[in-house]
Amino acid sequence: MEEWFLIEYDESFPEDTDLFREGVMDSFGYVQLHRFLEREFNIRFSPEEMTGNLLVSLTRIRECVAQKLAAARAGGASSPP
Amino acid sequence: MCGIVGFLAPGRDPGAFPDTILRMLGAIAHRGPDGVGCLVDDGCAIGVARLSIIDIALGTQPMSDSTGRYWLCYNGEVYNYQELRAELELKGRTFRTRSDTEVVLQSWIEWGEACFGKFNGGFAFAIYDRETGTLVLARDQFGKRPLFYRQRDGEFLFASEMKAFLHYPGFAFEQDPQQLSAILAQWTPLPDQTGFTGIASLPMGEWLKVTADGLTRQRYASLTFEDGPSVGSEDEAIALIRERLRASVVLRLRSDVDVGVYLSGGLDSAIVARLTADMTRRPLSTFSITFEDPQFDESPEQLELAARLETRHTPLRITPADISRHFPEAIFHAEVPAFRSAFVPMFLLSKRTQEAGIKVVLSGEGADEAFLGYDLFKETLLRTNWRKLDDEERRCQLAKLYPHLDHYGPQNIAAITGLYQQFSEERMPGLFSHELRFQNGRFSARLIRSPGDPFGPIAQLVRQNPAFAGLTPVQKAQWLEYQTLLPGYLLSTQGDRMSMAHGVENRCPFLDKSVFELAAAVNLRFDDGFEEKRLLRRAFQDYLPTSIIEKRKFPYRAPDAAAFAASPSDYLELVLSDAELAKLPFLDRKFARALTAKVLSQNAAEVSTKENQSFIFLLSIALLRRSFVDRGGVCRVSAPRHVKCIDMRQRSDLAANYASQGNLSSVV
DSSP states (O other): OHHHHTOOOBTTBOTTOOTTTTTOOOHHHHHHHHHHHHHHHTOOOOHHHHTTTOOSSHHHHHHHHHHHHHHHHHHTSOOOO | OEEEEEEEOTTSOGGGHHHHHHHHHHHTGGGOTTOEEEEEETTEEEEEEEOOOSSTTTOOSSEEOTTSOEEEEEEEEETTHHHHHHHHHHTTOOOSSSOHHHHHHHHHHHHGGGGGGGOOEEEEEEEEETTTTEEEEEEOSSOOSOOEEEEETTEEEEESSGGGGGGSTTOOOOBOHHHHHHHHHHSSOOTTOOSBTTOEEOOTTEEEEEETTEEEEEEOOOOOSSOSOOOOSHHHHHHHHHHHHHHHHHHHTOOSSOEEEEOOSSHHHHHHHHHHHHHOSSOOEEEEEEESSTTTOOHHHHHHHHHHHTOEEEEEEEOHHHHHHHHHHHHHHHOSOOSSSTHHHHHHHHHHHHHTTOOEEEOOTTHHHHTTOSHHHHHHHHHHTGGGSOHHHHHHHHHHHOTTOGGGSGGGHHHHHHHHHHTSSOOSTTOGGGHHHHHHHHHHHTTBSSOOOTTHHHHHHHHHOTTGGGSOHHHHHHHHHHHTHIIIIITIIIIIHHHHTTTOEEEOTTSOHHHHHHHHHHTTTSSOSOSTTHHHHHHTTTTSOHHHHSOOOOOOOOOOHHHHHHSOOGGGHHHHOHHHHTTSTTBOHHHHHHHHHHHHHSOGGGSOHHHHHHHHHHHHHHHHIIIIISOOTTOOOOOOOSEEEEEOOSSSTTSOOOOTTOOEEOOO
């Protein structure tokens, strides 16, 4: 994330920072991020998830991916595409 | 077209005034290669570098009235000067020349400040009143022609381009981090911003007066959306569009030299070319930029139109190396940080135009703002109605928004829907329409270490306009475009500054008050706005090739960071070297280094729009520092030719003791 968005998480830029409000994320980055997470973790975001304000901060991204991975482990499959 | 300069310096010895004013004129001689003229007086000097277009023999400047009291330095054209002249003659005023310059001067004497609202054109001028020592400056309504000034320590300086100030004794440029932060965030300077401490741009539609008591600035024209005609039907709207645009082109063909047209390949310049070709007897000269890379190139439409109109067509092929090589010179002419590289090809195109012997070109600027051509307007409509639409309608409209951007394609539409969800409610008061754009701006503003609130000045500009709150969301978007991107980049960095770098005057038929008023009266009256410029297309569908009528908006762009990665030049050291970056003390050097490393090493497709524009901003700021603050690089002065200087000085030992009418003499 830091390399990708040219940011550095620290006290002045905590992990729950809203990346939209800080001008870090634009439409291109948002789409790239979705595609990266799907590829890297072998998960799929449903249209509802994509419109649900999930990926606005590193904290939310981490929670969201963890939940999806846990659900996949429990159910033996990833979320429905 | 010309360039003007001047100063009020009552405390200085006027002995050096001729040398100072001529050196200042030399810095902007590219704006007026046909000769320079100046007036030096006790406490004041004004001057003009002139590009002769109307009344070439007699339109010499500075021009005075018959009493020698008022002296005018004038840049630009007032296209309705013949009508104003007739009006003035009815009032008993007599004229010595055929020029619009004299009409402007007589208008001021006859009507005072009421004259500004009567002028239809692109202009910036200064009038010096020898009797009172008053100086008046004015600028056209849309910001076609530039005018900068500085008031400090009891002195007042003005110039068409800031580079003239480099030659005023003791003048030092300093970059202003707070202004830079705002420019980065909103993409362009606001109407009064320059990026330099203490130097202001006179906002379009304003005039100012400098007297012994100080400086006052007043607005004489505002953008209003209610002054248009009452239009009953779509057919009537279409007929009126044709009629008013034709009249606007007729006015802009008033010239004693040949007029050419810049063809982009899009609808707007095609309309201008068609109307111009219909009215000129000789074959029309047209000029276009082409690129090897098809993602930027519009050659097929340009060639088809040129063939259809049988023009003398000159295409200019631009390579990434051209952009890299000429960027420093072009940004020196632009004078303010730029967010994209597309102005550099325009710099080269005006050179080619000048070489072809054409001094005046018409172009399509202003059409997208007036007739809702930008996707920004559709985006505003969509986000305004977001809560009222179901998912399917949202996706359907989103798919139509930015067809030229890959990441808006069908495979990503769900993610894009999620993004728009974030921007469906106003977060920045008054700036709703531009919030997505300003996301990119926020990223660029990170280049400044302590950016403050980069949107503070634009939020204040909006608050100070009493009529703004009553506008519709789309009108607010238009209003903001007329305050930012149009004057702050399209008409200046990509427009006047590039064309005048080679003594070519650019005229814009869509920037006519009557055309704007009509557009405001018919926009969204007969359609939902999702087919951009639909009425304009319908108005000219029988006059232009189908390929152009049916072509969707194709934003004029050029390779950005990729050009510098492909053809690195020595000056990239300015953003690669720590020692050079340290010369910009307000910069977040860590971010600047990371950004530069990323955009110069990654595949162009992996570099986002905001990264591209942040890099172009960074490079601009570093080059402007070198040229203006350190006076290095391309900073240069041309020796003025055909100099005429009127010497009115009484105080200096060097002054001849002329009569009050002055005396024309050569001082160099």
